[in-house]
Amino acid sequence: MPHSPARSTASGARRAGMRPLQRARPGRPPKNGDVALRERILDVAEEQFAKRGYEGVSTRAVARDAAATPAMIHYYFNSKRKLFDAVFARRADVVNKERMAALDAYEASAGNNITVEGAIAAFLRPVLNKLDTGGAGWRNYLALVAQVGNLHEWGGAVMTQSFDPIIQRLISIIRKALPDTQDEELYWAYHFLSGALMLTLAETDRIDRLSKGKCRSTDIAAIEPRLVQFASAGFRQMCNQQKGTQAKKRKP
Amino acid sequence: MPHSPARSTASGARRAGMRPLQRARPGRPPKNGDVALRERILDVAEEQFAKRGYEGVSTRAVARDAAATPAMIHYYFNSKRKLFDAVFARRADVVNKERMAALDAYEASAGNNITVEGAIAAFLRPVLNKLDTGGAGWRNYLALVAQVGNLHEWGGAVMTQSFDPIIQRLISIIRKALPDTQDEELYWAYHFLSGALMLTLAETDRIDRLSKGKCRSTDIAAIEPRLVQFASAGFRQMCNQQKGTQAKKRKP
DNA sequence: CCGATATTTAATCGGTCGTATAATTAATTA
DNA sequence: TAATTAATTATACGACCGATTAAATATCGG
Numbered sequence: 001m002p003h004s005p006a007r008s009t010a011s012g013a014r015r016a017g018m019r020p021l022q023r024a025r026p027g028r029p030p031k032n033g034d035v036a037l038r039e040r041i042l043d044v045a046e047e048q049f050a051k052r053g054y055e056g057v058s059t060r061a062v063a064r065d066a067a068a069t070p071a072m073i074h075y076y077f078n079s080k081r082k083l084f085d086a087v088f089a090r091r092a093d094v095v096n097k098e099r100m101a102a103l104d105a106y107e108a109s110a111g112n113n114i115t116v117e118g119a120i121a122a123f124l125r126p127v128l129n130k131l132d133t134g135g136a137g138w139r140n141y142l143a144l145v146a147q148v149g150n151l152h153e154w155g156g157a158v159m160t161q162s163f164d165p166i167i168q169r170l171i172s173i174i175r176k177a178l179p180d181t182q183d184e185e186l187y188w189a190y191h192f193l194s195g196a197l198m199l200t201l202a203e204t205d206r207i208d209r210l211s212k213g214k215c216r217s218t219d220i221a222a223i224e225p226r227l228v229q230f231a232s233a234g235f236r237q238m239c240n241q242q243k244g245t246q247a248k249k250r251k252p
Numbered sequence: 253m254p255h256s257p258a259r260s261t262a263s264g265a266r267r268a269g270m271r272p273l274q275r276a277r278p279g280r281p282p283k284n285g286d287v288a289l290r291e292r293i294l295d296v297a298e299e300q301f302a303k304r305g306y307e308g309v310s311t312r313a314v315a316r317d318a319a320a321t322p323a324m325i326h327y328y329f330n331s332k333r334k335l336f337d338a339v340f341a342r343r344a345d346v347v348n349k350e351r352m353a354a355l356d357a358y359e360a361s362a363g364n365n366i367t368v369e370g371a372i373a374a375f376l377r378p379v380l381n382k383l384d385t386g387g388a389g390w391r392n393y394l395a396l397v398a399q400v401g402n403l404h405e406w407g408g409a410v411m412t413q414s415f416d417p418i419i420q421r422l423i424s425i426i427r428k429a430l431p432d433t434q435d436e437e438l439y440w441a442y443h444f445l446s447g448a449l450m451l452t453l454a455e456t457d458r459i460d461r462l463s464k465g466k467c468r469s470t471d472i473a474a475i476e477p478r479l480v481q482f483a484s485a486g487f488r489q490m491c492n493q494q495k496g497t498q499a500k501k502r503k504p
Numbered sequence: 505c506c507g508a509t510a511t512t513t514a515a516t517c518g519g520t521c522g523t524a525t526a527a528t529t530a531a532t533t534a
Numbered sequence: 535t536a537a538t539t540a541a542t543t544a545t546a547c548g549a550c551c552g553a554t555t556a557a558a559t560a561t562c563g564g
Contacts, residue, residue: 026543028530037541051405055308058521069543074523076541143404149451149458150402152395153303156456164462187463188478192448194458199401199447204408206401206446210416211439226440226490233489234482241481278513280560289511310551321513326553328511 038076040066043137046087050140053147054084091141092162098126099166107173116232119173124228131201132220146202174235181239189238193231290328292318295389298339302392305399306336343393344414350378351418359425368484371425376480383453384472398454426487433491441490445483
């Protein structure tokens with residue numbers, strides 16, 4: 001070999017955010033304090049999926065922004081779809097555990113005085129807290145959840161797998177606060193709450209424009225108490241409405 | 253020319269749904285009773301955008317399913333983005349006029365007895381009616397609206413342009429039913445209603461799975477009165493909540 | 505019936521896509 | 535230290551992408 005041209009020892013995150021003036025040589029890079037490449041890929045994919053949708057993202061673009069090569073995505077995740085699933089699953093586990101703990105704690109502390117407000121507040125707080133203070137990663141993930149939730153094709157399946165248990169838990173608690181309410185009513189009420197929550201998670205600037213700045217889609221402190229009140233009133237109303245219908249049916 | 257091989261006179265929709273055993277020759281086809289190709293392209297694009305998202309659709313696939321060539325999409329719409337805009341605008345005009353008429357009619361008929369229920373019912377009925385009885389085209393369009401509405405990137409702008417006027421009209425009517433309510437409260441309440449509506453329009457089978465068949469996402473007759481009641485109770489609650497806060501602030 | 509115009513097919517351009525494999529280098533283990 | 539394993543680059547394959555143009559054919563207005 002005549003001579004080795006000057007080579008950057010930089011590889012992976014050492015180049016992240018900088019111009020890759022020199023490509024790294026092939027082979028396993030020397031150990032360093034970087035964030036593991038696998039995590040960097042997940043972060044970048046999360047951001048891009050949230051902003052451009054699954055189909056709008058190319059594995060090459062993810063690799064580029066993660067300062068990696070397309071082959072690394074194949075190495076860690078095998079396929080684009082499995083990369084997406086890994087992105088989706090990573091934070092779902094975290095937030096689901098927090099939510100389950102919050103609902104358990106609420107039920108234990110409320111004793112026989114369970115309220116719809118209390119249950120919904122416990123259900124929402126972990127998610128809205130992540131949205132508010134969890135940083136860009138959590139915001140991207142939650143925007144992705146909102147997007148997938150309204151997707152006609154594989155929206156249903158992905159959401160069901162991730163979130164059904166916590167939702168059934170919520171409904172089982174609300175059922176105690178609103179006894180004698182039919183499941184059908186409770187599920188429809190949850191459906192409406194879910195839609196309201198997902199639009200909130202999406203953080204489009206729709207409400208900002210509509211209200212000419214009076215409301216800001218990122219103002220979680222304003223949203224949280226209002227969503228709790230709005231949805232709780234809705235749940236109660238559907239319980240009352242049902243009773244009215246039943247009474248009428250009983251004595252027409 | 254030695255000989256003309258047997259040629260199908262079929263072109264465009266004459267082949268729709270059949271195997272294109274023979275390609276049509278170039279040139280303007282003879283007149284026939286077909287649906288105009290432009291409309292066929294819009295229908296197919298509407299369906300594909302709804303089911304696979306903007307980025308998930310190729311103009312080639314649209315052309316194929318419309319029994320056309322990619323060049324025809326360029327001929328009628330110039331670009332994929334303008335095709336999307338045409339899909340979005342086509343039915344928005346129709347439903348917006350119906351909604352505006354419904355709100356006008358309600359306000360005129362209610363006189364001084366305007367209720368939140370009445371206003372929301374008038375606002376929702378045209379859309380839910382299209383979803384229920386408008387056929388596959390309307391279902392596809394409304395699923396697309398739901399999808400775009402929760403999109404982080406260009407969701408805000410597209411929705412604002414299409415739907416702001418009708419929403420401002422709705423809020424101006426509700427304001428009469430709930431006087432002394434701050435705009436901020438009304439806009440947040442609408443935000444929640446909007447999310448609930450969009451999830452309904454998406455018609456994912458999420459609620460079907462969650463409720464183990466007790467609720468069906470396509471059962472508009474079940475959804476419409478419940479959404480009206482749920483959202484109306486929410487609007488009223490936010491009005492009351494505000495009054496409570498003001499009273500507290502006045503006399504702490 | 506002729507010229508202008510509308511609508512269509514065929515063919516193609518340059519680019520990007522997801523995925524796969526071989527070569528290369530460092531870390532780890534025996 | 536020798537063998538094995540882990541992590542990376544380089545390169546490439548075949549398919550598909552959005553967009554454009556030229557040629558062909560029918561309709562329509564005179």
